[in-house]
Amino acid sequence: MKNFVVYIGLLFSTTLFALEQPTERIVLTVSGLITNTNRGDSAIFDRKMLAQIPQKTVVTHTPWSEGKHTYSGFNPKDFFALLGIKGDKLSLTALNDYTIEIPMNDFLKEGAIFATHMDGIPMTIRNKGPIMVIYPFDDNPKLKVETYFGRSIWQVTEMTIR
Numbered sequence: 001m002k003n004f005v006v007y008i009g010l011l012f013s014t015t016l017f018a019l020e021q022p023t024e025r026i027v028l029t030v031s032g033l034i035t036n037t038n039r040g041d042s043a044i045f046d047r048k049m050l051a052q053i054p055q056k057t058v059v060t061h062t063p064w065s066e067g068k069h070t071y072s073g074f075n076p077k078d079f080f081a082l083l084g085i086k087g088d089k090l091s092l093t094a095l096n097d098y099t100i101e102i103p104m105n106d107f108l109k110e111g112a113i114f115a116t117h118m119d120g121i122p123m124t125i126r127n128k129g130p131i132m133v134i135y136p137f138d139d140n141p142k143l144k145v146e147t148y149f150g151r152s153i154w155q156v157t158e159m160t161i162r
């Protein structure tokens with residue numbers, strides 16, 4: 001019976017959520033405790049693949065832009081399901097080697113998103129893209145503290161699930 005359960009789990013992770021191969025520039029590499037991979041032990045993504053994941057929007061001011069903006073990008077919940085994550089910590093690394101570890105529960109509870117677009121326009125590296133963590137600061141003033149500013153990492157290129 002135990003073997004049967006393991007087999008079903010394997011079936012679901014490999015057939016239901018099969019990861020395709022990127023055809024464009026790789027913008028994100030995920031490694032660590034994930035069950036779905038498409039390059040060795042990692043999962044790699046181009047912009048097109050990220051756009052196919054269900055999207056989520058946050059409208060807010062941030063300390064990094066003037067005025068209120070609409071940020072949209074792949075929904076963390078759907079993304080973590082797609083990866084088949086087996087950890088509870090999210091370690092993110094940026095182009096400048098800035099790195100931050102975020103408890104997964106808190107990330108989801110506070111409604112953070114992986115923004116790829118600002119006001120409908122793809123975020124380029126010079127505009128803090130291709131991926132930036134955005135918290136809904138306007139909805140929840142308690143987020144306006146150093147902890148969450150520090151977790152608002154931009155130019156994200158790598159994720160490790162621990």
Ligand SMILES: Nc1nc2c(c(=O)[nH]1)N[C@H]1C(S)=C(S)[C@@H](COP(=O)(O)O)O[C@H]1N2
Nearest residue numbers: 094095096098146149150151152153154155
């Ligand atoms: N890519 C990247 N994101 C980053 C940082 C960084 O150095 N690189 N610093 C973080 C920290 S510690 C804080 S407090 C805020 C600081 O933003 P500021 O440099 O505009 O004050 O951004 C966060 N996001």
Ligand SMILES: [Mo]
Nearest residue numbers: 146149150151
């Ligand atoms: Mo900071």
